[in-house]
Amino acid sequence: MPGTGSTVNPKSRSTPPGPANFVRSTMSFRRAPLDWLGNLFTTYGDVCSFRLATNRIVVLNHPHHVKHVLQQKAGNYNRSTMAHKMARNLFGQGLATVEGGPEWRRQRRLMQPSFHYQRVASMSEHMLAVIRARLDQWDELVASNEVINTNEEMRRLTLRVVARALFALEEEKVVDRFAQAIDTIDRELTAYMQMPLLPLSVPTAGHRRFWSSHQIVEEIIDYVITKHLLDEVDRGDLLSMLIQTVDEETGERMSNEQLRDQVFVMLFAGHETGANVLTWVFYRLGLHPDVQQRVQQEVDNELAGRPPTIADCSKLVYTRTVVDEAQRMYPQQWQGWRRALEDDEIGGYRIPAGTDIFFSPYHMHRHPDFWEDPDEFRPDRFIPEETAKRDRSSYIPFGSGPHVCIGNQFAMSEMLLIIASTVQRYRVELASRELVAPKQLITLGPDKPINVRLMPRNRRSG
Numbered sequence: 526m527p528g529t530g531s532t533v534n535p536k537s538r539s540t541p542p543g544p545a546n547f548v549r550s551t552m553s554f555r556r557a558p559l560d561w562l563g564n565l566f567t568t569y570g571d572v573c574s575f576r577l578a579t580n581r582i583v584v585l586n587h588p589h590h591v592k593h594v595l596q597q598k599a600g601n602y603n604r605s606t607m608a609h610k611m612a613r614n615l616f617g618q619g620l621a622t623v624e625g626g627p628e629w630r631r632q633r634r635l636m637q638p639s640f641h642y643q644r645v646a647s648m649s650e651h652m653l654a655v656i657r658a659r660l661d662q663w664d665e666l667v668a669s670n671e672v673i674n675t676n677e678e679m680r681r682l683t684l685r686v687v688a689r690a691l692f693a694l695e696e697e698k699v700v701d702r703f704a705q706a707i708d709t710i711d712r713e714l715t716a717y718m719q720m721p722l723l724p725l726s727v728p729t730a731g732h733r734r735f736w737s738s739h740q741i742v743e744e745i746i747d748y749v750i751t752k753h754l755l756d757e758v759d760r761g762d763l764l765s766m767l768i769q770t771v772d773e774e775t776g777e778r779m780s781n782e783q784l785r786d787q788v789f790v791m792l793f794a795g796h797e798t799g800a801n802v803l804t805w806v807f808y809r810l811g812l813h814p815d816v817q818q819r820v821q822q823e824v825d826n827e828l829a830g831r832p833p834t835i836a837d838c839s840k841l842v843y844t845r846t847v848v849d850e851a852q853r854m855y856p857q858q859w860q861g862w863r864r865a866l867e868d869d870e871i872g873g874y875r876i877p878a879g880t881d882i883f884f885s886p887y888h889m890h891r892h893p894d895f896w897e898d899p900d901e902f903r904p905d906r907f908i909p910e911e912t913a914k915r916d917r918s919s920y921i922p923f924g925s926g927p928h929v930c931i932g933n934q935f936a937m938s939e940m941l942l943i944i945a946s947t948v949q950r951y952r953v954e955l956a957s958r959e960l961v962a963p964k965q966l967i968t969l970g971p972d973k974p975i976n977v978r979l980m981p982r983n984r985r986s987g
Contacts, residue, residue: 541568541874547576558965572872588918595926602863617786628819631755639766647761648690649835655686656946663922667979672956679800682804687795691748692764703745709738746785797855801970803853808975810956820844823947833945846907852922856886857968895919
C-alpha cells in the first residue's frame with residue numbers, strides 16, 4: 526500500500542494520474558459526481574486528480590489518506606477552497622464555514638459547551654414536544670389512509686425541532702413563514718447547483734427568490750435574537766446559551782452578527798441533514814421488514830409503551846445501528862474539500878502548497894478494503910463487536926479530526942427520538958418498491974419522492 530502521508534520525499538511522483546480532458550471532467554463532475562468519482566477511483570486508484578475548469582484537484586479515496594488530511598496534518602489543510610468561499614458568501618462566517626486558524630478555534634471554544642450532553646438533554650423536552658405534536662397530525666393522515674411523502678414530512682418535522690431547540694421559535698405564523706423561506710432557499714440553491722450558469726449575484730427570477738428568502742430568514746433570526754436579549758431569560762435553547770457565553774481568553778461575548786451566522790448555518794444544515802438521514806432510514810425500514818421488526822421489538826422492550834426520553838437513546842442499540850448504516854450508505858457530508866497550506870506528500874505523490882484536495886465519504890464508506898458487500902444494507906455491521914474491529918478512519922459520517930461536526934450528539938438524539946416515537950405508533954410500508962437512488966446536491970437526498978403508508982400498531986405510547 527502507498528504511504529499515507531509523510532515529509533516530502535524528493536523522489537515522490539509529481540502529479541497523481543487522472544483524465545486529460547478537463548472539459549469532460551468538469552461536466553461529468555457537475556452532472557453525476559458519484560458515478561463519475563466511482564469510475565475515477567476504479568480507473569486511477571486511491572490517489573488521483575482531475576481538472577475542474579482551470580484548477581487541478583487531487584482526489585483521495587483511501588481512508589488513511591483522508592485521515593492524514595483531516596487529523597494527522599490538519600493544521601496544514603484549511604477551508605479556503607472555492608466551495609467554502611461560496612458557503613461563507615451565502616451563510617456568513619459561522620463555525621461550519623470559517624476557514625480555520627485562530628478564528629475557528631475561538632468559535633469552537635465558545636460553542637462547544639452548548640453541545641455537551643447536559644445541554645442537549647435540556648433541549649430534548651423541546652424536541653419531544655414538537656415530535657409528539659407532529660405525530661398527532663400524522664394520526665389524521667393515517668385515519669384517511671393518505672400516502673405520506675417521507676422527505677417532505679421529515680423536512681417539516683426536523684425544521685420545527687431544530688427551530689424550537691436552537692432558539693425557542695414557537696410562534697406558528699413565524700415558524701410557517703420561516704419554513705417557507707427555508708424551502709425557497711433550498712429549492713433555488715439546488716437549482717443553482719445543478720446548473721450554475723450565472724452567479725447568484727445576477728438578478729434572475731430564481732436568484733431574486735433566493736435572496737428575498739435569505740433576507741426573511743435573517744430578519745426572523747434577528748427578531749429572535751433581539752427578543753432573547755430583551756427578555757434576558759434562559760429558555761433552555763442553544764441561542765440562550767450562546768448569548769450568555771463569554772470567551773475565557775478575551776472576556777467578550779458573541780456579537781449579534783456572529784450569533785446570526787451561527788444560527789443560520791446550524792439551522793440550515795441541521796434540519797436538512799437530519800431530514801435526509803431519517804428519510805433513508807424509513808425507506809430502508811420499508812424495504813427490509815425484518816429490520817423494522819427488530820427496531821420495533823427493541824423500542825417496545827425498552828420503552829414498555831411510555832414515550833421515549835433522551836435517556837433511552839443509549840438503550841436503543843440496534844436502532845442506532847440502523848441509523849449508522851443509513852449514514853454509511855448515504856452520508857450527508859458526501860464531499861469534502863481542503864487546501865494545502867504547505868508542500869506535503871500523500872500516497873507517494875507530491876502535494877504542492879495551494880493544492881485543492883477533494884474526498885468523498887460516500888466512496889470511502891464503500892471502500893472494498895474496509896467494507897464487505899458495501900452496497901448491501903446491513904445494520905449488523907455496527908453492532909459493538911463489529912465496530913470494535915473496524916478501522917475508525919473508514920467511517921466518518923460527521924467528519925473527522927478537529928472539524929468533526931459539533932452537533933453530532935444533538936443530531937443522533939433527534940433522529941433516535943423521531944424513529945422511536947414513529948415505530949411505537951406505526952408500521953412503515955412503502956407505497957412503491959421502486960428503487961430510489963441518492964441525488965447529489967449539498968447533501969444526499971432521494972432522487973424521487975419516497976411515499977409511505979403508516980399503519981397503526983396495537984402497541985402505542987400514551
